[in-house]
Amino acid sequence: MSVRGAQVIFTGLLLAAGVFSSGVYIGYENRPEVQKVISAVNKEPAPQFSEDAADFAPFWKTWNLIDEKFAPTRDASGTSTEYVKKTSQERVWGATEGLVRSLGDPYSIFLPPQDAEIFEENINGNFGGVGIEIGMRDNTLTVIAPLKNTPASRAGILSGDKILAIDGIPTAEMSVEEAVQIIRGEVGTDVVLTLSRDDSKESFEVVVTRAVINIPTIDTKLRTDDVFVIELYNFSASSPNLFREALREFVRAGTDKLIIDLRGNPGGYLEAAVDMASWFLPAGKIIVTEDFGGNQDPIVYRSKGYDVFNENLKLVILVDQGSASASEIFAGALSEHGTATLVGAKTFGKGSVQELIKVTPETSLKITVAHWLTPEGHSFSKNGLEPDIAIPFTAEDKEKGMDPQIEKAAEVLKAE
Numbered sequence: 001m002s003v004r005g006a007q008v009i010f011t012g013l014l015l016a017a018g019v020f021s022s023g024v025y026i027g028y029e030n031r032p033e034v035q036k037v038i039s040a041v042n043k044e045p046a047p048q049f050s051e052d053a054a055d056f057a058p059f060w061k062t063w064n065l066i067d068e069k070f071a072p073t074r075d076a077s078g079t080s081t082e083y084v085k086k087t088s089q090e091r092v093w094g095a096t097e098g099l100v101r102s103l104g105d106p107y108s109i110f111l112p113p114q115d116a117e118i119f120e121e122n123i124n125g126n127f128g129g130v131g132i133e134i135g136m137r138d139n140t141l142t143v144i145a146p147l148k149n150t151p152a153s154r155a156g157i158l159s160g161d162k163i164l165a166i167d168g169i170p171t172a173e174m175s176v177e178e179a180v181q182i183i184r185g186e187v188g189t190d191v192v193l194t195l196s197r198d199d200s201k202e203s204f205e206v207v208v209t210r211a212v213i214n215i216p217t218i219d220t221k222l223r224t225d226d227v228f229v230i231e232l233y234n235f236s237a238s239s240p241n242l243f244r245e246a247l248r249e250f251v252r253a254g255t256d257k258l259i260i261d262l263r264g265n266p267g268g269y270l271e272a273a274v275d276m277a278s279w280f281l282p283a284g285k286i287i288v289t290e291d292f293g294g295n296q297d298p299i300v301y302r303s304k305g306y307d308v309f310n311e312n313l314k315l316v317i318l319v320d321q322g323s324a325s326a327s328e329i330f331a332g333a334l335s336e337h338g339t340a341t342l343v344g345a346k347t348f349g350k351g352s353v354q355e356l357i358k359v360t361p362e363t364s365l366k367i368t369v370a371h372w373l374t375p376e377g378h379s380f381s382k383n384g385l386e387p388d389i390a391i392p393f394t395a396e397d398k399e400k401g402m403d404p405q406i407e408k409a410a411e412v413l414k415a416e
Contacts, residue, residue, distance in 0.1 A: 090112075093113075097110045107135075107136070109175050119177055119364065119366070129210060130208040130209075131150020131151055132150075132183075133145045135324065135350060137382075141171045141174060142161070142163065143157055143158065145265065148233055156206065156395075162196045163179065185210050190210070192205055192208075193206050215236070217233055217238060217239055218233065226257060227414070230261065234268045235265070257414065258413075260317045261318040262317060262331060263322055267327050268325070272326065274304070279309070281333070281339065288333060288372050288375070289372070289373040289375075289377070291371050291373050291379075317340045319342055320344045320345040321345055335385070336376050341388050343408055344409075345393065346386055348384055350381070351372045351381035391404050
């Protein structure tokens, strides 16, 4: 997940203030409990609306009707069973969630207090869970990648698996953050994921035992055929230094054949991707452009010009549907500059930039503010990057201990 290049940016923005300021101005009655909420959030100037300003009267009328008409279901003892009457503040959070959801962007979401706390825990290094990175594809909750040596990978979960239910709860209307909240839990307990897979006609259940997840970063090895492999699992803050050491190992190995394996790499820091791509590109070459859709001038990120390899380098980058975000930035830059050949399967297509903004001290707004463009100006949002050489890697291959993608990559390098 890329949150402003995986950097959390907090700024002071009171989103709800605009809603309630407008409501006051259209004559909503001065009910004490509503005025208490209004006074709590109305701390910024009223927004300047355009000519197509929205009519907030239906919102306030609905609020009023809920107060007057809504009857929670109760059992014989008088306790609410199916619904719990929400406080005015909880309804504000719900309305704000709906406002952001109306954008139709699965990566933009309002985070009420509990969800905001969970999200901030998730962007720190270690966490309790099952070890999968999840996102939205075609409005369906999808596994971007199972992390190496985690309960999810050991349970056989694969990149591209669609999550239909979590502990029997359907995910059709569930956000990524809501799914994470359910999947996370006490270490040692089980969670049941109902999955569907492209090569399977029927859905199936996988029971995964939660554990403390330590996110791996990098592995290296020299194959017997003189091909050096760098497996990179994420673009963390430590990745650039570890990658530099891996490149030193490659040079000491005395070979000119290099595979960088980004399969199942869900991304991370933008700065890490730029720094690492700079080892292969001259100074000033475009790595990626951050396009704000006309809201501000685009930002172009260029190579730092480490560029230590000559034209004798033979480089293949392995990608698949678990390669996302910073992985796509790195692979797209080296591919379009003619430095690397992409082998594998189409990438995930996470080409948007989210900024995390504090709305109140306890709540946050994660909102898409820009989209990444490759050096040639192509967006990989939704559609991902197509490999130069497409090679499938099936569950059957994995069961047999075969890896046709890396073997094809080695074949390409040895043929050059």
